[in-house]
Amino acid sequence: MKDCSFTIYIFILGALLSSVGANDSDNEIDIESLLRSISASLTVRGEPAVIDRALQIEGGLLESLENEIPVYQSDSGDVSRTAFTDGPELDGPKVQTKYGVLKGLTVDKAHIFYGIPFADPPVGALRWKPPTPVTPWKGVYDATFPRPACMQACSGPISDECPAKVSEDCLYLNIFVPLDVNFTSPLLKPLPVMVWIHGGDFIAGSASKPLYDGRFISNFTHTVVVSLEYRLGAFGFLVSGKDPKTSAVGNYGILDQQAALLWVQQNIDFFGGNPNKVTIFGESAGAQSVSLHLMIQSSQPLFRQAVFQSLPFSIPLKTRHDALKLGKSFAKLANCTIKDWACLKPLSSQAVLAAQVKAGAKIVNPFRFLEIFETWGPYIDGELIKEQAVTAFQKGHWQKEKPVLLGTTSEEGVIFVYGVFTKPVSVVECTVYTTAIFKQHALKILHKYLPLFKAKDCRAMLAQIVTDFVFLCPSRKSARAGTASGSSVWMYVFDHVVADHRVWAGLSSCYEHVCHGAELPFLFNSAAVANFTLTLPEKLLANRVLCYWGAFAHAGDPSARVEQTNFCQQQRPPAWPRYSDTSSWLLMNLTVHSHAQAGSRDRLCDFWDKLGIY
Structure with missing residues (x-):
């Protein structure tokens, strides 16, 4: 031409x-x-994208979404956990952690501990708050099955790729341990730890997705493998103001990841892992998360080295202004105003998700519209996250010793x-x-x-x-x-x-x-x-x-x-x-x-x- x-x-x-x-x-x-x-049909981050469905949800479909989402939690915030065993003991390894005893299962290639809580459920008064330390439990915690994934839209033509169960009560991690680890006696040489952060555009995905079965990596590499959940979409990244007492201030999903990494530091030695030899790795949005932890000073002592796979460096994080603009759109779609905390706080899980999907279909800043490929996610808050990842890495503002x-x-x-x-x-x-x-x-x-x-x-x-x-x-x-x-x-x-x-x-x-x-x-x-x-x-x-x-x-x-x-x-x-x-x-x-x-x-x-x- x-x-x-x-x-x-x-x-x-x-x-x-x-x-x-x-x-x-x-x-x-x-x-x-x-x-x-x-x-209109976008698929992103190695996971089924919610945004493509959001753009197709019109009229009655949006309203029906509230009734279609399988949420395993009551609107009051009360969560029923069938996690403790009081009946006959089942075979499987037991581990004493700082918070209580866990019972896992032994399968081909690895010992597995599913659904370990690393923070209290972020429901009720704890919604849109930083994660709080998990409450110790009495008895034996049943860690033989995965827990629900974090809230995400699971409807439409690609619903088969979505988790079968979702809930606001989702701050759990899974641990995979090589078969030769004996939990009754400490290892003379603790094993390296690999912590996986899943992708999904910060609106989808799950640590328990079958594709991410960590037993193969654990067995082959002789490492302890951990996969973690973190809050997604509006539940993890809504910004409605600056005061954490009267508004949502965002980046909760990143704080959830930090809480999981801290739990690993405190407990992984009980599973034969070395807390001083932690590698974090992730793909796409998970890789973005890894890059952010390399920039965040408070994450520095939580891991030793990092792997990021398919990091979308050029997709910009939102500014505070654009994050607030998205929050304003979300609040309006939830029939609230952005400053009405009394209206926003008690919204049902389904109402939050429905407003999230509709708000995510809009372009927040028409002159930075690459952001539409990541409508919800971390933003530059000036404290936890201070700049774009691509800028930080080019200027050396990251943990370069790793x-x-x-x-x-x-x-x-x-x-x-x-x-x-x-x-x-x-x-x-x-x-x-x-x-x-x-x-x-x-x-x-x-x-x-x-x-x-x-x-x-x-x-x-x-x-x-x-x-x-x-x-x-x-x-x-x-x-x-x-x-x-x-x-x-x-x-x-x-x-x-x-x-x-x-x-x-x-x-x-x-x-x-x-x-x-x-x-x-x-x-x-x-x-x-x-x-x-x-x-x-x-x-x-x-x-x-x-x-x-x-x-x-x-x-x-x-x-x-x-x-x-x-x-x-x-x-x-x-x-x-x-x-x-x-x-x-x-x-x-x-x-x-x-x-x-x-x-x-x-x-x-x-x-x-x-x-x-x-």
Whole structure:
């Protein structure tokens, strides 16, 4: 396409946007209409997105949502826990914690303790409050089954991916322990601990999702694995004011994660774990959470090192102003005002969730509309979270002494773009969308990418732009900034297409692609749960991924030789060099023939770095 054509398209869009004038509400309505098609079927963060359903909920459907959500808690805030055993003793390991005795179960590959409370239920007067320490219990706590997930919308065409049970009473964690751990005598050498933070756009997901079965990692890597729940959506991130006594002040979900990490510090030694050797790891929104804990000073003593997988660095956290604007919309939809705490506080769980879904369908700031991909979530409150993660990592405002392993999949953007655009996108439409997102930088971006894609359908190009701008290139820049400040950093790209082309974990739009979350069935060795069968080379890849993550948990280096399984000792995976200029910026390509390589998209990342917009 010629330069003049680009200019014409951009001029037309500029005229369209400027025609809405200085009226902020008019701007919001017009741009929201323009973007509604972009997010109408959005699926995000490796989990089924609630926002796509929110955009489709109209009229009576929204009202019916309150009656459809399975909530396992009374509106009064009273929670009935059938958690204690008073009858005949059942077989299973028992552990004495600081809060009481737990009884778990022993299965193939691991001892499991499900549904351990790490804070009191955040219900009634404790809703929209920081988590409070769990109340000690008498008797034996039954930790043989998972508890309900945190509140989320579970209706519509992808409800099969949602948890079967949800509740406000959801602050629980699961622990997976290798079979050779004897709980009756302390280990001479406690095991490393790996704490998993699930993704789901901060509105969906669960630690107990079958895909995240931690027994495989625990057994293979010889570590204690912990997975935790945290409040989601409006329950975890509503902001209605500044005074915590008379308003919701947000970021409760991040505080829940901190409370779980503190519980691990206080209790994991009872399970054979070493509290001084904790690795936190997560994918997508879970990776965002990991990055925030590396920035939050009060999280510093709670873990030793970190792994973030598919961190969407370029999706901005909300400012306080925008978080309050979202809270105002939420309150109005709940038939309250943002300052009427007496109205907001006693809302039923269903009413909160219904207002959350409807509020999440709106664009809060039409000039920063990438936020629509993460409507609810952490915000910059100036105290707990002081800046954007991408800014903190580039400026060195994080815990640089901690080893970090990070990476992306090779086609992160496919699930987003093809999930949104079910029909081909023309060059004209592509130009409009690119300009709406990147404004004055659109011409340079289109000049860079259009020559690389010859098809009339521009979706492949848009998917690559999302991959590069949101995930890969800001991760690369942050990794290089970390190494420049003396940090130990390892970087990877997961680059393997599943051999039998089946789909998993809700990634149905990623047929024959290496999409967002594609590494999860390999990392958790849960391919059967994820609905595909591994070939022998793929099993080798899954084992190598576990060797790398396990070695990192044991020694802070994915190439270290440590006591894991015989496989890691006998079939030692290829060496994974630290990411630095002395190694020519080599990263690990994780595929059936894993190997260290230079970045395949370095020229495009150089372009984005120079553009300076993340």
